[in-house]
Amino acid sequence: MNSLVATSRNFRQAARLLGLDAKLEKSLLIPFREIKVECTIPMDDGSLASFVGFRVQHDNARGPMKGGIRYHPEVDLDEVNALAQLMTWKTAVADIPYGGAKGGIGCAPGELTKSELERLTRVFTQKIHDLIGIHTDVPAPDMGTNAQTMAWILDEYSKFHGHSPAVVTGKPIDLGGSLGRDAATGRGVVFATEALLAEYGKSISGLTFVIQGFGNVGSWAAQLVHERGGKVVAIGDASGALRNPNGIDIPAIIKHKGAGGVLKDFKGADAMDANELLVHECDVLMPCALGGVLNRENAPDVKAKYIIEAANHPTDPDADEILSKKGVVILPDIYANAGGVTVSYFEWVQNIQGFMWEEEKVNNELQKYMRSAFKNIKGMCRTHDCSLRMGAFTLGVNRVARATLLRGWEA
Numbered sequence: 001m002n003s004l005v006a007t008s009r010n011f012r013q014a015a016r017l018l019g020l021d022a023k024l025e026k027s028l029l030i031p032f033r034e035i036k037v038e039c040t041i042p043m044d045d046g047s048l049a050s051f052v053g054f055r056v057q058h059d060n061a062r063g064p065m066k067g068g069i070r071y072h073p074e075v076d077l078d079e080v081n082a083l084a085q086l087m088t089w090k091t092a093v094a095d096i097p098y099g100g101a102k103g104g105i106g107c108a109p110g111e112l113t114k115s116e117l118e119r120l121t122r123v124f125t126q127k128i129h130d131l132i133g134i135h136t137d138v139p140a141p142d143m144g145t146n147a148q149t150m151a152w153i154l155d156e157y158s159k160f161h162g163h164s165p166a167v168v169t170g171k172p173i174d175l176g177g178s179l180g181r182d183a184a185t186g187r188g189v190v191f192a193t194e195a196l197l198a199e200y201g202k203s204i205s206g207l208t209f210v211i212q213g214f215g216n217v218g219s220w221a222a223q224l225v226h227e228r229g230g231k232v233v234a235i236g237d238a239s240g241a242l243r244n245p246n247g248i249d250i251p252a253i254i255k256h257k258g259a260g261g262v263l264k265d266f267k268g269a270d271a272m273d274a275n276e277l278l279v280h281e282c283d284v285l286m287p288c289a290l291g292g293v294l295n296r297e298n299a300p301d302v303k304a305k306y307i308i309e310a311a312n313h314p315t316d317p318d319a320d321e322i323l324s325k326k327g328v329v330i331l332p333d334i335y336a337n338a339g340g341v342t343v344s345y346f347e348w349v350q351n352i353q354g355f356m357w358e359e360e361k362v363n364n365e366l367q368k369y370m371r372s373a374f375k376n377i378k379g380m381c382r383t384h385d386c387s388l389r390m391g392a393f394t395l396g397v398n399r400v401a402r403a404t405l406l407r408g409w410e411a
């Protein structure tokens, strides 16, 4: 199912549970602004190449719009729209003073050289610099982008507006980035998993995990699960998938990748069919890569008891229904992966205050926010007798609706 249709369906269900007025519902769904730009750059071989870039600013009722920038061949306006909308509900669930936005460029970052990526990022920034800003819209990394990408955006933006570290988050520490931001999404995923498992009298230690994606989010989630005694029995990325029923040595795989190795070539586990990864036997499944990977084709075969949505919208509504009927507990993306944007908020606060926090403070504050959001989601689940996804959606949508009404924007 198209990601925008799927996300909007979840929103509408939450709006109905909350009894929102039809006019307000419509105004909450429509994005504030959609930006589409052509970015033409010289390639290293002297030829010219054009890429299409997007920034969708979905909602700013609760504060500046916030969300990552994705570099991936499948980026299109609908996908960015869906991701921007998710950011609006996510920042509200996390109770941080932001709205939602998302950006992206349709490109294959792995096929571009570092200098081509730098030129592309700078041209994209030149095209959108007057529409983003510290109190307007604050980008961050997402799939295919990283701290270096944020450094180029910061530098290019600062040429027009003066030195502005708070215009992006997820920056390198040397340019005002926050300690703990690199690990934050994965760490938040693990805090969220602990909060969920505690409800069932369980902990990470002794449970088996399958993780799809071994980039920023997947590698940190795997490392922190491993540190807590969880057994990662299968793992995969775009290169392929691996399994080891005795548990994969995650620090060794991180070392292997750090030395320039490809995940599928790691020797401490057996190769497996990547299509089997999501239906592999385990207690906890963590999709940490693309959207829509759990669908009506594979959902009936999923064996996990718990799914932690570390990726954005990994479960389409058909799969959601099938999995729920099977009794699988799904921790939704707008809560499970909110650790990244929460520490982005801490980074922005540190930049504005000109005062850097210690990593321990960042991690402790993140844990507090994740625990508090889980408690509030459970409260909504009790009030509306609904799933965790609807608990999170009603929590987020209700907060945005309240801010919208208070501003008098519904008319």
Ligand SMILES: NC(=O)C1=CN([C@@H]2O[C@H](COP(=O)(O)OP(=O)(O)OC[C@H]3O[C@@H](n4cnc5c(N)ncnc54)[C@H](O)[C@@H]3O)[C@@H](O)[C@H]2O)C=CC1
Pocket (backbone or CB within 6 Å): 141, 142, 143, 144, 145, 185, 212, 213, 214, 215, 216, 217, 218, 236, 237, 238, 239, 288, 289, 290, 291, 310, 311, 312, 337, 338, 340, 341
């Ligand atoms: N980076 C962040 O702070 C946040 C990221 N997310 C979400 O988490 C997910 C992952 O993001 P990052 O880790 O930042 O991206 P990344 O670019 O660092 O890593 C992406 C990973 O997905 C893998 N992958 C790509 N295509 C695949 C395929 N077809 N099958 C299996 N694996 C595949 C890649 O090989 C890589 O390991 C995305 O859905 C993103 O929107 C959500 C919140 C914050």
Ligand SMILES: O=C(O)CCC(=O)C(=O)O
Pocket (backbone or CB within 6 Å): 066, 067, 068, 069, 090, 138, 139, 140, 141, 142, 169, 170, 312, 337, 338, 340, 341, 342, 344
């Ligand atoms: O850190 C941020 O501002 C945004 C992270 C993001 O793009 C996401 O949560 O999907």
